Amino acid sequence: MTPNLLPRFRSALHEPRTAVVIGRWLGAALLVCFLTGLVSHALQDPPGWLTPYLSSRPVNGYRVTQGLHVITGLAAVPLLGAKLWTVYPQLFAWPPVRGVAHALERLGIFVLVAAMLLELFTGLFDTLQWYPWPFPFRQTHFWLAWLAAGGLFVHLAAKGPLIALHWRRPAAGLPQRRAFLAAVTAAVGVVTLTTAGQTVPFLRRLVLLAPRRPDLGPQGLPVNRTAAQAGTVTVPADWRLRVDGPQPYRLSLAELNQLPQYEVHLPISCVEGWSFSARWTGVRVADLLVRAGAPAGSGLLITSLEADGPYREMRMPAEYAVDPLTLLALRINGEVLTADHGFPARIIAPNRPGVLQTKWVARLEVI
Ligand SMILES: Nc1nc2c(c(=O)[nH]1)N[C@H]1C(S)=C(S)[C@@H](COP(=O)(O)O)O[C@H]1N2
Numbered sequence: 001m002t003p004n005l006l007p008r009f010r011s012a013l014h015e016p017r018t019a020v021v022i023g024r025w026l027g028a029a030l031l032v033c034f035l036t037g038l039v040s041h042a043l044q045d046p047p048g049w050l051t052p053y054l055s056s057r058p059v060n061g062y063r064v065t066q067g068l069h070v071i072t073g074l075a076a077v078p079l080l081g082a083k084l085w086t087v088y089p090q091l092f093a094w095p096p097v098r099g100v101a102h103a104l105e106r107l108g109i110f111v112l113v114a115a116m117l118l119e120l121f122t123g124l125f126d127t128l129q130w131y132p133w134p135f136p137f138r139q140t141h142f143w144l145a146w147l148a149a150g151g152l153f154v155h156l157a158a159k160g161p162l163i164a165l166h167w168r169r170p171a172a173g174l175p176q177r178r179a180f181l182a183a184v185t186a187a188v189g190v191v192t193l194t195t196a197g198q199t200v201p202f203l204r205r206l207v208l209l210a211p212r213r214p215d216l217g218p219q220g221l222p223v224n225r226t227a228a229q230a231g232t233v234t235v236p237a238d239w240r241l242r243v244d245g246p247q248p249y250r251l252s253l254a255e256l257n258q259l260p261q262y263e264v265h266l267p268i269s270c271v272e273g274w275s276f277s278a279r280w281t282g283v284r285v286a287d288l289l290v291r292a293g294a295p296a297g298s299g300l301l302i303t304s305l306e307a308d309g310p311y312r313e314m315r316m317p318a319e320y321a322v323d324p325l326t327l328l329a330l331r332i333n334g335e336v337l338t339a340d341h342g343f344p345a346r347i348i349a350p351n352r353p354g355v356l357q358t359k360w361v362a363r364l365e366v367i
């Protein structure tokens with residue numbers, strides 16, 4: 001017998017067909033989000049076995065995959081809310097467990113929901129650059145994704161027959177369901193249209209809810225970490241780029257300016273989902289490598305003037321180092337870089353996460 005204390009649910013929408021329809025949308029968003037997240041991890045911190053497969057093309061690759069990652073992750077927030085609302089009366093199912101298999105299934109759902117909620121909220125907070133927790137974002141976000149994926153796999157297997165039963169549209173649909181699905185679609189539409197402009201140029205004017213307007217900031221480009229935040233990077237008056245390799249050398253800013261200059265149009269594509277293209281001018285990293293006598297296939301270790309911080313050092317695999325579009329940039333849109341954009345010199349390379357576009361470069365080391 002069901003105890004009287006349990007709440008009663010009157011909506012006709014706490015039923016499998018609604019859960020299946022929303023589950024499909026949520027599943028599609030999560031699949032894209034998961035795969036593009038793997039791409040982001042691979043590009044940001046490539047494991048050794050992957051290095052030979054890294055490609056600096058397409059030039060806008062990371063802009064597209066990371067844009068999709070954040071767009072689908074944000075869309076998943078209202079979708080997960082709608083999905084949980086549809087099924088939450090099950091929380092109060094009586095009796096709470098009907099045997100070992102049922103207990104395991106409920107435990108699995110608990111893990112899935114907890115991992116999914118944490119995953120979406122750590123991601124959301126990251127786009128706001130708000131880190132209220134003591135654990136590292138990137139590793140946590142990565143492992144939670146696998147935990148959620150495993151939980152989802154088990155959940156889909158357990159619910160397979162029920163999902164199959166409600167996959168097709170029933171002959172007579174519920175009018176409330178149509179209204180509810182329309183409301184969910186509208187919510188996803190609003191979230192997407194008011195945030196996607198942080199990376200999709202033609203939606204730029206609609207970026208009401210995006211944490212950043214990508215065209216606002218010094219020299220028409222946002223700054224995630226200003227020179228002051230990076231510990232007021234002090235550029236010594238006698239700053240010279242140090243290049244270490246078989247034939248090490250140093251170059252002053254005036255000397256760098258006298259080397260052949262190249263111009264490239266490349267975006268800064270931040271992991272937080274904003275991206276913005278600019279015209280960069282500077283010296284080819286490949287030319288600096290040749291001058292240092294680097295053997296073919298050399299990568300680079302690039303060090304910033306920044307005292308410390310997670311992006312002080314960056315490894316650049318050979319694929320990017322030899323690319324003619326990879327520059328040690330001295331100018332942005334024709335102007336000398338401001339301190340916040342990395343004066344006196346910064347890295348700009350194609351198809352790379354923003355975090356690897358190192359500012360305030362001090363030293364290149366052939367490795
Ligand atoms: N040395 C250093 N370089 C850095 C960073 C940093 O914190 N330190 N932030 C990176 C991040 S997260 C991004 S998105 C880009 C942003 O470049 P911008 O500030 O010129 O737009 O710079 C990257 N380069």
Ligand SMILES: [Mo]
Pocket residue numbers: 224269270271272354355
């Ligand atoms: Mo970034």
